[in-house]
Amino acid sequence: MREGNEDQFLIACLSKTLRVQTSLPQPDIVKGEDQSHLFAVADGMGGHAGGEQASALALGQVERFVRDTFKWFAGASGEVKGQEQDQVLADFRTALAQANARVLAEATERPELHGMGTTLTLAYSLNDVLFVAHVGDSRCYLFRNAFLYRLTHDHTMVEEMVKRGVLSPAEAVGHQWRHVITNVVGGTTPDVKVELHKVHLEPDDVVLLCSDGLTEMLPDTEIARTLQAESDPERACRALVDQANAAGGRDNVTVVVARFDPA
Numbered sequence: 001m002r003e004g005n006e007d008q009f010l011i012a013c014l015s016k017t018l019r020v021q022t023s024l025p026q027p028d029i030v031k032g033e034d035q036s037h038l039f040a041v042a043d044g045m046g047g048h049a050g051g052e053q054a055s056a057l058a059l060g061q062v063e064r065f066v067r068d069t070f071k072w073f074a075g076a077s078g079e080v081k082g083q084e085q086d087q088v089l090a091d092f093r094t095a096l097a098q099a100n101a102r103v104l105a106e107a108t109e110r111p112e113l114h115g116m117g118t119t120l121t122l123a124y125s126l127n128d129v130l131f132v133a134h135v136g137d138s139r140c141y142l143f144r145n146a147f148l149y150r151l152t153h154d155h156t157m158v159e160e161m162v163k164r165g166v167l168s169p170a171e172a173v174g175h176q177w178r179h180v181i182t183n184v185v186g187g188t189t190p191d192v193k194v195e196l197h198k199v200h201l202e203p204d205d206v207v208l209l210c211s212d213g214l215t216e217m218l219p220d221t222e223i224a225r226t227l228q229a230e231s232d233p234e235r236a237c238r239a240l241v242d243q244a245n246a247a248g249g250r251d252n253v254t255v256v257v258a259r260f261d262p263a
Contacts, residue, residue: 006044006051006118007211007254008059012066013037036126038066039256041138043119043211045184050107050116057106058099058118058185065095085129085198092122092133093194096185103186117186121152123207125260130207132197135185139215141223142199143206148224151197155183179212203262206233210240213251217244233257 016032042059044051070091099120107113119136132140137154153159157180161167172178183193206227214223223240230236237255244253 001249002252004052005252006055007213007252008040008042008044008055009209009254009256010038010040010059010063011256012063014066034127036124037258039123039207039209039258041119041121041209041211041254041256042185043136043138043213043252043254044116045118045181046113046116046186050113051118053106053113054103054116054118054186055120057103058120061099061102062095062120062122065091065098070095085131088124088126088131089133089196089198092124092131093196096120096122096133096135096192096194100185100190100192104190107186115186115188117181117184119181119211120185121209123209123258125201125207125258128201130199130201132195132199134195134197135183135192136181137179138209138211140197141208141210141220143208143224143227144202144204146224146228148220148227150220151199152195155193155195156181201260203260205260206236207258207260209256211252211254213249213253214240214244214255216251217247217249217253227257231259233259 014036016034018030020028020030040059040062042055044055046054103117107116119138121138121140122133123140124131132151134140134152135155137156140151142149142151156178158167158172158175158178160182162169162172185192226239227236230239236257240255241253
């Protein structure tokens with residue numbers, strides 16, 4: 001129903017690549033076996049111009065960090081071990097802190113954008129490990145063996161009230177303050193609190209990232225039903241967006257689906 005779109009998304013494949021000039025009979029471009037994937041969804045806030053700017057700036061900064069700074073290769077064994085996993089999480093905490101600084105700097109230079117901010121949810125897979133970094137109320141889910149698990153928490157006033165026992169989960173649904181976000185990239189404070197997770201992936205796992213335009217319109221049971229019925233990630237995305245719009249489409253709907261097939 002909205003005229004403007006403040007959502008942004010990013011899907012990136014990272015691979016070792018050699019551009020080769022040689023007398024040997026081989027391709028000009030040679031790729032290594034290790035591959036990793038980065039998925040991200042951002043939902044801006046602060047008016048049309050501010051929200052769109054904030055989400056674009058944040059994702060652009062994350063992309064630059066991954067391209068120029070992030071050391072993602074697995075070790076010689078192909079496994080990502082405990083200390084390396086902790087370093088990956090620390091790196092993504094740094095990436096989101098840099099995104100926060102970038103949004104705040106732009107708002108300082110342009111007073112009309114003061115207070116703009118964005119949610120930002122990242123999922124990064126390296127071989128059989130999934131790393132998640134999250135700020136705001138966009139979400140990351142894991143769909144495994146016909147069950148949908150929400151990996152992230154909503155950084156909202158209502159979620160805090162549920163944690164403290166002030167509201168029940170049932171009362172939180174549809175609460176008038178459910179859109180009051182307590183933690184964003186940008187906004188009016190210099191600090192951002194990054195929620196971090198790591199999960200070992202199994203064959204046929206599905207990872208879903210989405211803005212709240214999906215979860216405001218569809219309950220988790222309906223999302224799980226669609227992922228179970230549609231094994232193709234692109235068709236699953238389109239089905240979920242169509243269902244959210246059919247249910248009212250009150251906000252922009254952004255969905256990223258990744259399926260991890262057996263090697």
